[in-house]
Amino acid sequence: MPGTGLGIFPLLALMACLGCGCGKSQVDQALDSDANGFLCPDCKAKFYTDRKVFANHCPACNKGNIEMVVGFNCPADKHVTYSPRGRGFVACEQCGKVTSALSIPREAELKTWGAERKTAAEVGVE
Numbered sequence: 001m002p003g004t005g006l007g008i009f010p011l012l013a014l015m016a017c018l019g020c021g022c023g024k025s026q027v028d029q030a031l032d033s034d035a036n037g038f039l040c041p042d043c044k045a046k047f048y049t050d051r052k053v054f055a056n057h058c059p060a061c062n063k064g065n066i067e068m069v070v071g072f073n074c075p076a077d078k079h080v081t082y083s084p085r086g087r088g089f090v091a092c093e094q095c096g097k098v099t100s101a102l103s104i105p106r107e108a109e110l111k112t113w114g115a116e117r118k119t120a121a122e123v124g125v126e
């Protein structure tokens with residue numbers, strides 16, 4: 001039966017692919033989270049929302065120039081400094097060395113950082 005032997009190859013290739021996890025890189029996993037953290041530069045409010053919700057304005061002062069927060073990992077003491085992204089790497093708030101890696105904070109880390117959970121309605125998302 002010609003064809004039978006060939007037909008199994010795509011299946012094996014697919015299984016091998018799933019096995020090695022090539023569909024999702026380590027970088028993607030590091031950047032995956034269950035929440036979005038924000039900082040308001042005006043009133044310094046820290047808050048976070050559900051992963052699906054991208055806040056339109058600050059829940060405390062209603063201003064729209066809020067900034068999304070990411071974690072900056074310090075290579076020296078493993079401390080994570082939470083700060084708005086987009087300005088290069090910040091200095092570690094604990095030891096002052098320049099951080100070298102980014103991570104997306106998860107809900108538990110945002111709570112520890114001092115952020116409060118806000119609903120979509122509170123941050124202007126209908």
Ligand SMILES: [Zn+2]
Pocket residue numbers: 040041042043044045058059060061062063
């Ligand atoms: Zn604010």
Ligand SMILES: [Zn+2]
Pocket residue numbers: 074075076077078079092093094095096097
């Ligand atoms: Zn440090």
